[in-house]
Amino acid sequence: MGEKQLSELSKKTVDSEFFTLIPDGYKKGKVKYVVITGSVISGIGKGTVTSSIAKLLEERGLKVSPMKAEAYYNVDAGTLNPFRHGEVFVLDDGTETDMDLGSYERFIDRNLTKENYLTTGKILSEIIEKERAGKYLGRDVQFIPHVTGETKKYFRQLAVDSRADVVLIEIGGTVGDYENMYLLEAARQLRYEEGEENVCFINLTYIFEPKTLGEQKSKAAQLGIKKMIEMGLMPDIVICRSENPVHDNIREKISVFSNVPLNRVIGLHDSENFYQIPLMLKEKGLDKAIFESLKIEEKKLQNNNSLEKWTEAMTVKNPKKKITIGIAGKYTGLKDSYISIIKALEHCEAEFKVKIEVKWIEATEIETGKKKVEDVIKGVDGLIVPGGYGKRGAEGKIECVKYCREKNIPFLGICYGLQMALIEFARNVLGKEDANTIEIDSETKQPVICLLPDQKKIEGLGGNNRLGGFDIKVKENTIAFKLYGKNTIRERFRHRYECNPEFIKEFEEKGMVFSGKSPKVDIMQILELPKHKFFLGTQFHPELTSRPLKPSPCFKGLIKACL
Ligand code: GLN
Numbered sequence: 036m037g038e039k040q041l042s043e044l045s046k047k048t049v050d051s052e053f054f055t056l057i058p059d060g061y062k063k064g065k066v067k068y069v070v071i072t073g074s075v076i077s078g079i080g081k082g083t084v085t086s087s088i089a090k091l092l093e094e095r096g097l098k099v100s101p102m103k104a105e106a107y108y109n110v111d112a113g114t115l116n117p118f119r120h121g122e123v124f125v126l127d128d129g130t131e132t133d134m135d136l137g138s139y140e141r142f143i144d145r146n147l148t149k150e151n152y153l154t155t156g157k158i159l160s161e162i163i164e165k166e167r168a169g170k171y172l173g174r175d176v177q178f179i180p181h182v183t184g185e186t187k188k189y190f191r192q193l194a195v196d197s198r199a200d201v202v203l204i205e206i207g208g209t210v211g212d213y214e215n216m217y218l219l220e221a222a223r224q225l226r227y228e229e230g231e232e233n234v235c236f237i238n239l240t241y242i243f244e245p246k247t248l249g250e251q252k253s254k255a256a257q258l259g260i261k262k263m264i265e266m267g268l269m270p271d272i273v274i275c276r277s278e279n280p281v282h283d284n285i286r287e288k289i290s291v292f293s294n295v296p297l298n299r300v301i302g303l304h305d306s307e308n309f310y311q312i313p314l315m316l317k318e319k320g321l322d323k324a325i326f327e328s329l330k331i332e333e334k335k336l337q338n339n340n341s342l343e344k345w346t347e348a349m350t351v352k353n354p355k356k357k358i359t360i361g362i363a364g365k366y367t368g369l370k371d372s373y374i375s376i377i378k379a380l381e382h383c384e385a386e387f388k389v390k391i392e393v394k395w396i397e398a399t400e401i402e403t404g405k406k407k408v409e410d411v412i413k414g415v416d417g418l419i420v421p422g423g424y425g426k427r428g429a430e431g432k433i434e435c436v437k438y439c440r441e442k443n444i445p446f447l448g449i450c451y452g453l454q455m456a457l458i459e460f461a462r463n464v465l466g467k468e469d470a471n472t473i474e475i476d477s478e479t480k481q482p483v484i485c486l487l488p489d490q491k492k493i494e495g496l497g498g499n500n501r502l503g504g505f506d507i508k509v510k511e512n513t514i515a516f517k518l519y520g521k522n523t524i525r526e527r528f529r530h531r532y533e534c535n536p537e538f539i540k541e542f543e544e545k546g547m548v549f550s551g552k553s554p555k556v557d558i559m560q561i562l563e564l565p566k567h568k569f570f571l572g573t574q575f576h577p578e579l580t581s582r583p584l585k586p587s588p589c590f591k592g593l594i595k596a597c598l
Contacts, residue, residue, distance in 0.1 A: 036228050038063045054184035055228060058192045066194040067201045067329045068234045070222045072268070073209045074259025075241040079276040082135035084239055084303070085205040086142040087313040091322045092201055093143050094313075094345075096337035100197035101139040102151050102190070103132070105207040106214035110156035113500070121371035125529045125579055126152075129503025134374050135205065137579065141378060142313070144582050150193045155214065158185050178217060186221035187228075201329075210238070211262045223267045235328040238263055238270040238293075242277040242285055242302075251277065253288045260293045271328040272299045272321070280304045299324040309381070310349035310583070314342055349583050354390035358597045361415035363396040363435040365428035370395075373421055376449075379581035383594040386586050391594070398431030408434045416597040417445035417569070420452030422529070422576060426475045433459045445569035445596040447589060450530050453562060453572030454484045457534055457542070464545050465538075474532050485535045487558065501528050505553065507560045507575070513550035514563045514571060518588035523554070526575035533574070534559040569596030 041055065041063050069088060073081045082103075089099045109115060112123045113131035124137040130149040140147055162185055166176050174181075194202050204222065208215040226234035240256040256275060263270060273295050275281045281302025290297045301319045306312060316322075326333045360380060366372035380391045394415055400406040408431075412418065418439050420432050432452070436459040439446040448456040454472055461470035461483045472484030486499075504527050509516050516522075536557055539549065551561030551573070564570035573589055581587035 036063075036230065041228055052180055054180035056184055056188040056191075058188060058195050060195045061191050063229060064233060066199060066233075067331070068190065068194075068225060068229065069201060069203045069237060069325060069329075070225075070234065071203065071205045071237045071239060072219065072222075072263065073206075073239045074211070074263060075209065075255045077209050079239060079241050080303075081205055081239050082138045083309070083312060084237075084274060084316070085135070085203055086138040087316050088237075088321070088325070089139055089203055090142040090313040090345075091317055091342065092325070094342040095322065095333075097200040097331075098198065099143060099201050099203060100151065100193055100199035101143070101147070101203040101205065102153060102193055103135045103139075103205050103207065104186075104189075104215075104218050105133060105152075105154040106212065106218060107154055107207070108156045108159070109154055110160055111152070111154065117372035118366045118369055121369070122374045123529070124375065125502060125527050125576065127504035127525075127527060131502065131529070133207075134371060137375050137378070141582050144585070148196075150189075150196050153186075153189050155217075158182065158189070161185065179220065182217045183221040183224055186218060187225050190221070190225060210259060210266070210268075216266075219263075219266055219268060226268075232328075232330040235271045235325055236263075236268055237272045237274060237325075239274045239276060240289075242275045242281055244278050251279070251282055251285050253285045253292075256289060257292050260289070264293070270295055272301065272324050274301045274303050274316075274321070277302065277304045299328070308350060310346060310385075314346045317342060345584070349385045351384050351388050351390065353388075354384075355388050356598060357390040357392060358416040358594070359392045359394050359414060360593075360597070361394045361396045361412060361418045361435075362421060363398045363401075363418060363432050364421045365398050365423060375576070375578040375581070376419060376421055379578040379587050379590045380594075382581050382583055382586035383590050385583065386591065387594060387598060389594070389598065396435065398428035398435065401431035401434050402428060403431075408438045411435075412438050412442075412444065415444070417447070417593050419593070420446070420448045420455055422450035422452065424451070424474070429455065429472075429475055433462075437463055440564070440567065440570060443568050445593055446567075446571070447569075447593045448572035449578065450528075450574060450576055453574050454532065454534075456562065456570075456572045457483050460542065460545070460547060461538065465541055472532055481538075483535050483538050484532045486531070487533050487556075500531050503527060505575075507551045508554045509561070510548075510550045510552075513548055514565065514569070514592065515550040515561045518592045520588075524551075526560075526573070526577060527579045528575045530574060534562075569593060 071085050089101045092099045111131045112133055121134040124132050124134050127146045128148050132152040136147055206215055206218045240259050242251050242256055244251045270293055273289055286300045290300045301321055384391050396411045401408050432455045436456050458470050461467045467481040469479055470481040470483045471479040473482045504525050507524050509519055509522055548563050548565055549559045550563050560574045562572040577587040577589035
């Protein structure tokens with residue numbers, strides 16, 4: 036479809052079956068799209084592959100803007116339980132998103148915005164709002180063309196807003212799900228309107244290797260791809276995930292079956308080192324396959340081997356030392372709920388060329404007396420108490436903090452972890468036995484953690500969370516200042532409660548230092564105990580801004596103290 040045709044279509048959206056909403060400033064052909072879908076099973080690393088593609092293209096000088104399009108009906112990830120869905124990743128603009136956005140940001144080393152994250156809930160709520168306002172001018176509002184039309188508008192809006200050369204769209208779920216069908220259909224229409232050379236479909240599939248057979252089997256992958264073809268989505272590239280390297284005959288089968296040239300059927304087997312994946316994909320020709328499919332002239336792109344250098348820097352071949360960091364949380368059964376913390380530790384591994392072992396400490400087990408704090412913390416070089424909500428596990432976390440404070444074990448308390456540290460200090464140093472957060476005990480006589488007056492006005496779950504990036508003023512001659520090396524820093528928040536200003540003086544008199552404050556109001560954001568080996572609490576989440584080759588200063592401080 037030509038530029039003119041496309042703009043003609045956009046003018047008659049009400050009476051036509053096309054419903055193609057073209058955002059202001061959009062120019063067809065200026066931006067290319069790569070759509071990543073999954074087949075056969077979920078959980079095989081679509082987010083990692085998408086992030087790797089973003090990295091590969093950026094390394095060649097292309098500006099990439101990745102989008103995660105989720106099929107769930109939640110408007111955002113704010114109300115999702117991390118135990119079911121993995122960590123809620125908060126963007127600088129305050130959007131609560133899927134953890135894949137964290138992966139994108141870390142790989143391209145750039146902040147993303149709400150435009151990079153789409154959910155069915157977001158699209159539908161907008162459509163219903165528009166319908167109530169009479170914006171569809173008497174039309175019956177339908178799955179096709181309206182839901183798909185609004186979806187395409189989001190894709191194109193991201194192209195305009197991000198000024199990207201390539202927009203990556205990762206579609207949540209797998210091909211064949213009911214929920215994501217409108218996304219796949221929108222992608223199909225996008226290719227129809229933008230042209231084949233402007234939209235590339237990559238399918239990530241899985242090659243099984245049942246132990247009883249001892250050989251790789253491609254049938255499930257074939258069926259998954261067939262499902263895609265049935266929906267009118269011809270893949271341009273197929274990436275085959277597998278446990279062991281994919282055999283050539285399997286790649287050949289997939290090629291014949293899916294109409295995809297053999298050089299564009301790429302095997303990607305399980306890898307020990309996560310940071311090798313982009314380079315592995317490059318060596319298998321994924322970037323070339325994308326350029327070929329999108330008719331991007333490769334010779335015009337930069338090529339300075341920066342990916343090789345990055346991979347080298349992120350790889351720890353012979354660790355100088357091995358340390359163990361305990362994480363005392365309550366979602367320890369699902370590591371994805373703390374993924375950014377794990378990543379921040381990995382960034383430190385590369386920085387210090389050490390191996391960091393994580394020991395998961397289930398706080399509820401300490402609380403219920405099933406395990407003793409000294410037994411679980413034994414052998415741990417440092418401890419992190421991560422963010423959290425609610426009563427369950429809190430007393431266990433408080434016991435862990437007490438142990439670290441008394442035994443001089445390096446400690447980093449994040450968000451709820453900072454609040455636990457304040458409660459512990461209030462109870463055991465200030466002698467306020469009843470000290471608590473009003474989140475747990477609304478009747479406590481010593482509410483060291485409470486709602487700030489401003490927040491009390493805002494009602495509703497999620498409504499009064501403080502979300503996103505805020506500036507923090509750092510006090511000179513403190514640990515925090517040494518770590519960050521500047522007076523004003525910016526970090527990301529996701530919390531509802533705060534340190535109660537009424538008690539600050541008492542805390543300070545007993546040696547606690549509040550080294551980070553909000554610039555305008557007197558809200559405490561960082562606490563530290565200067566006499567301790569390393570004892571730091573942050574109301575923000577430093578793990579959200581930690582990046583490869585730029586580890587979070589708070590994590591660096593913790594690991595350095597452990598070493
Ligand atoms: N539950 C605490 C609050 O709302 C801490 C939140 C968190 O750790 N993310 O303030």
